Amino acid sequence: MLQTAFNGLVTGxxxxxxxxAITLLFGVLKFPNFAVGSMMTLAAYMVFALNVQLGVxxxxxxxxxxxxxxxxxxxxxxxxxxxxxxxxxxxxxxxxLGLGFILENIARLAYGNTARSFAIELARPxxxxxxxxxxxxxxxxxxxxxxxxxxxxxxxxxxIGRAMRAVADNPALALVRGIESPRVIRWTWFxxxxxxxxxxxxxxxDRALEPPMGSNYLITVFAAAILGGLGSPLGAFVGALIIxxxxxxxxxxxxxxxxxxxxxxxxxxxxxxxxxxLFGQPYIRK
Amino acid sequence: xxxxxxLMSTVVCFSAILALALNFQWGLGGMVNFGLTGLYALGxxxxxxxxxxxxxxxxxxxxxxxxxxxxxxxxxxxxxxxVAEEDYFAIVTLGVGEMLRLVALNEDxxxxxxxxxxxxxxxxxxxxxxxxYQYFQFGLAFVLLLSTVWFLxxxxxxxxxxxxxxxxxxxxxAATLGKHVLWARVRIFAIGGAFIGLxxxxxxxxxxxxxxxxxxxxxxxYAFMAVIAGGRGAHAGVIFGAAAVMVLLEGSRFIKDLIxxxxxxxxxxxxIIMVGxxxxxxxxxxxxxFMREYRLKSES
Numbered sequence: 001m002l003q004t005a006f007n008g009l010v011t012g013x014x015x016x017x018x019x020x021a022i023t024l025l026f027g028v029l030k031f032p033n034f035a036v037g038s039m040m041t042l043a044a045y046m047v048f049a050l051n052v053q054l055g056v057x058x059x060x061x062x063x064x065x066x067x068x069x070x071x072x073x074x075x076x077x078x079x080x081x082x083x084x085x086x087x088x089x090x091x092x093x094x095x096x097l098g099l100g101f102i103l104e105n106i107a108r109l110a111y112g113n114t115a116r117s118f119a120i121e122l123a124r125p126x127x128x129x130x131x132x133x134x135x136x137x138x139x140x141x142x143x144x145x146x147x148x149x150x151x152x153x154x155x156x157x158x159x160i161g162r163a164m165r166a167v168a169d170n171p172a173l174a175l176v177r178g179i180e181s182p183r184v185i186r187w188t189w190f191x192x193x194x195x196x197x198x199x200x201x202x203x204x205x206d207r208a209l210e211p212p213m214g215s216n217y218l219i220t221v222f223a224a225a226i227l228g229g230l231g232s233p234l235g236a237f238v239g240a241l242i243i244x245x246x247x248x249x250x251x252x253x254x255x256x257x258x259x260x261x262x263x264x265x266x267x268x269x270x271x272x273x274x275x276x277x278l279f280g281q282p283y284i285r286k
Numbered sequence: 287x288x289x290x291x292x293l294m295s296t297v298v299c300f301s302a303i304l305a306l307a308l309n310f311q312w313g314l315g316g317m318v319n320f321g322l323t324g325l326y327a328l329g330x331x332x333x334x335x336x337x338x339x340x341x342x343x344x345x346x347x348x349x350x351x352x353x354x355x356x357x358x359x360x361x362x363x364x365x366x367x368x369v370a371e372e373d374y375f376a377i378v379t380l381g382v383g384e385m386l387r388l389v390a391l392n393e394d395x396x397x398x399x400x401x402x403x404x405x406x407x408x409x410x411x412x413x414x415x416x417x418x419y420q421y422f423q424f425g426l427a428f429v430l431l432l433s434t435v436w437f438l439x440x441x442x443x444x445x446x447x448x449x450x451x452x453x454x455x456x457x458x459x460a461a462t463l464g465k466h467v468l469w470a471r472v473r474i475f476a477i478g479g480a481f482i483g484l485x486x487x488x489x490x491x492x493x494x495x496x497x498x499x500x501x502x503x504x505x506x507x508y509a510f511m512a513v514i515a516g517g518r519g520a521h522a523g524v525i526f527g528a529a530a531v532m533v534l535l536e537g538s539r540f541i542k543d544l545i546x547x548x549x550x551x552x553x554x555x556x557x558i559i560m561v562g563x564x565x566x567x568x569x570x571x572x573x574x575x576f577m578r579e580y581r582l583k584s585e586s
Contacts, residue, residue: 032373034320034380083570090318090372091569094510097320098565101507105555105562113551219381226374257392264381271365271374 003131004248010137012224012244013144014206017199018217019224019236020151021192027168027231028188029081031089032222035100037215038107039193040200043069044209045107047201052119062201070193077189100215108211115208118201136205147198148237151191155233160187168231216260220247223263226270229277238278292424294536299427300488302528303434303481304505305512306521310438311478313518314447316454317363317471318376321383322509325479327501328386329355329486331397334406334496339396344409344491352483358382359479363472383506391498402497406490427488434481435521441477442521450474504554507561508535514568517575527575535561 018036025033043065050061080099084091125134155161166174167184175181203213224243228235247262254261270277304326311317319325333351336342342350365378390397397403414422441447452460453470461467490496508531516527538557541548548556568575 032377080566087573090316091573093318093373093376095566095569097510098507098562101503101558102562105558108555109552219384222377258388260381260388261385264385267378267381268365
């Protein structure tokens with residue numbers, strides 16, 4: 001029981017990074033991006049190429065890819081979403097769906113459907129009291145915590161982070177105050193790219209690398225972000241932990257194949273009972 | 287060659303029905319459906335199982351499949367009870383679609399899992415000589431396609447059709463004018479769902495064998511591409527869009543002859559990449575599609 005709850009906590013921690021990326025992207029761009037799953041897949045395969053095929057250590061290759069991927073996403077945004085910026089969220093969602101298909105299948109084209117894994121040597125699990133913790137889980141916890149702290153500093157202490165929050169909160173007011181939204185959007189993609197690349201590597205370490213690895217997490221990530229209130233960074237963090245623990249504990253009751261059903265039910269319940277999520281502001285239209 | 291063309295036209299017919307269903311939900315009603323693949327699979331499996339396990343004949347199996355998918359869609363639409371934003375609804379439909387695909391893959395006692403269901407009976411399969419069956423099948427699919435277009439046209443031009451478009455354009459205004467928006471949404475999604483079920487049933491009849499791999503992302507990518515190419519809301523346009531996309535997809539089989547080193551997985555990947563690129567290019571450069579919606583100026 002305790003072990004399962006701990007595993008759930010780690011699953012939740014894995015989800016925090018992509019959930020934060022989704023919530024930042026939603027806050028600034030105002031549409032849910034369905035391509036984030038495939039973005040994680042592609043980034044993980046890029047790390048795989050450096051790590052396994054060129055023999056660069058995993059940490060170094062993750063760092064290189066994370067920065068490169070941030071830049072790549074700025075380019076992708078420039079080509080796909082920028083021309084559609086004024087078109088309403090349905091068009092943008094459909095475009096992101098198409099982008100997701102493209103990115104996932106680039107990975108499939110290059111590496112096929114076989115599952116692969118990073119070059120990390122096996123290690124014995126640690127034991128804390130009654131809880132078993134393997135090395136991948138420890139790396140996940142450390143990396144995610146550091147990333148979260150960095151994000152906290154960025155969003156609260158740094159000018160670009162405050163600008164991002166201002167645009168998310170009220171784009172018109174931000175514009176009036178002289179915040180350039182194209183610049184904020186570029187930064188948001190860059191940061192989301194880093195978060196997604198690291199998230200993709202953590203997922204690849206936890207499970208295996210295969211083309212649908214990222215999109216399999218999409219519903220869970222959305223559930224985490226919606227539970228916390230779409231657009232709220234703190235909410236995404238708490239939401240991810242809750243979703244992780246609930247869905248891992250639920251495997252006592254429902255077959256593990258249907259684990260995705262839990263986040264789905266959570267989304268449905270929130271939408272019916274508390275649409276703004278745990279930390280979101282009630283949203284008034286028009 | 288004639289036989290190949292006939293079979294392909296049959297595929298175009300039931301794919302066009304699927305695209306029309308999506309067009310009704312999304313183009314006309316403004317309710318985007320990212321769970322299309324799963325609901326399509328639900329239609330195909332319901333139809334096959336009603337015959338194989340339930341002993342229904344082909345007609346009642348088809349009607350049953352339509353009813354099941356319609357009810358499923360109606361229940362999904364209820365989620366917009368409090369939150370009317372398209373964003374959340376899209377996420378929910380995506381999740382429901384994934385869930386349905388998982389059920390098809392994992393419930394071995396019902397769907398035989400990855401093995402798939404074999405020996406799905408066909409309408410009048412034992413009456414018509416096998417040599418002529420493909421012609422009959424094409425005729426049947428074509429008649430059903432025409433009926434679908436006719437029915438959806440009638441709805442689009444009825445008072446209910448005006449409510450549907452009003453809800454799409456601005457649900458607050460529609461509600462202010464005393465229209466029951468939630469109920470309208472449930473009906474839009476359920477009617478679209480019935481035709482997704484019909485397309486699924488025809489899929490089961492055509493292949494006579496269904497397994498989870500048939501319901502991959504290419505289905506949803508294809509349907510969205512057809513609707514956008516045809517013009518959201520324009521029925522005739524969507525049929526041409528469906529035919530054009532299908533010809534492109536089938537034509538891409540010949541890439542294999544040009545570049546022999548590709549295996550079938552890579553080929554499938556290239557096709558989906560093509561559809562994805564086409565989708566984004568169409569959205570950017572020709573969002574109104576190639577035909578106009580009935581009695582409405584293009585939006586852009």
